Amino acid sequence: DAKTTQPPSMDCAEGRAANLPCNHSTISGNEYVYWYRQIHSQGPQYIIHGLKNNETNEMASLIITEDRKSSTLILPHATLRDTAVYYCIVSDPTDSWGKLQFGAGTQVVVTP
Amino acid sequence: ETGVTQTPRHLVMGMTNKKSLKCEQHLGHNAMYWYKQSAKKPLELMFVYNFKEQTENNSVPSRFSPECPNSSHLFLHLHTLQPEDSALYLCASSRTTGMGGYTFGSGTRLTVV
Numbered sequence: 001d002a003k004t005t006q007p008p009s010m011d012c013a014e015g016r017a018a019n020l021p022c023n024h025s026t027i028s029g030n031e032y033v034y035w036y037r038q039i040h041s042q043g044p045q046y047i048i049h050g051l052k053n054n055e056t057n058e059m060a061s062l063i064i065t066e067d068r069k070s071s072t073l074i075l076p077h078a079t080l081r082d083t084a085v086y087y088c089i090v091s092d093p094t095d096s097w098g099k100l101q102f103g104a105g106t107q108v109v110v111t112p
Numbered sequence: 113e114t115g116v117t118q119t120p121r122h123l124v125m126g127m128t129n130k131k132s133l134k135c136e137q138h139l140g141h142n143a144m145y146w147y148k149q150s151a152k153k154p155l156e157l158m159f160v161y162n163f164k165e166q167t168e169n170n171s172v173p174s175r176f177s178p179e180c181p182n183s184s185h186l187f188l189h190l191h192t193l194q195p196e197d198s199a200l201y202l203c204a205s206s207r208t209t210g211m212g213g214y215t216f217g218s219g220t221r222l223t224v225v
Contacts, residue, residue, distance in 0.1 A: 034213060043114065043202050043216030044155070099145070099168065100214060102155040 018075040022088030037084040118217035135186040135203030
């Protein structure tokens, strides 16, 4: 059962910021928002996660709305190597060891 | 190199063969996972191990048999597979609490002929 909704695809120009939306209107209080990406034929790569506050690391920023029903992953300066499927996942790390259930994700294509 | 190593990278096997997939991590993680990714489908969780104990079997057919001899190694034994079992098989690991994300291997591309 999908707990998140993402657009199936997005295009982004190289060097511009990519803003990837995710809806998770049924998120519960203990569930974190995780973002992963999968470059073609490779294993998924962890990007970032958060609970309530906005988060930033060397790869991306995560903006979570105050009601926690949606979030946005921001890639500040997209490069061609950022072309991948991006997955937004909600998971409770205290429940069954926080196993991750992947959906279809958003196919992001960065163009020159 | 992610710290999770899967071998072999590619495997072609007949329906009557027996083969094994191997996963190894030295990240100090105590939880390990098998996922299956079929063409144009989302990743499907197959098995979960925590401290060598299987905590989840996601209704996987018995022709897939996992083994976790220690927290660093995970195997997936395969026998009498079907062509529809052809897929990318991914191993992942995480710390016991599940915080901070999973680390995935590069996967084994399995083709059943």
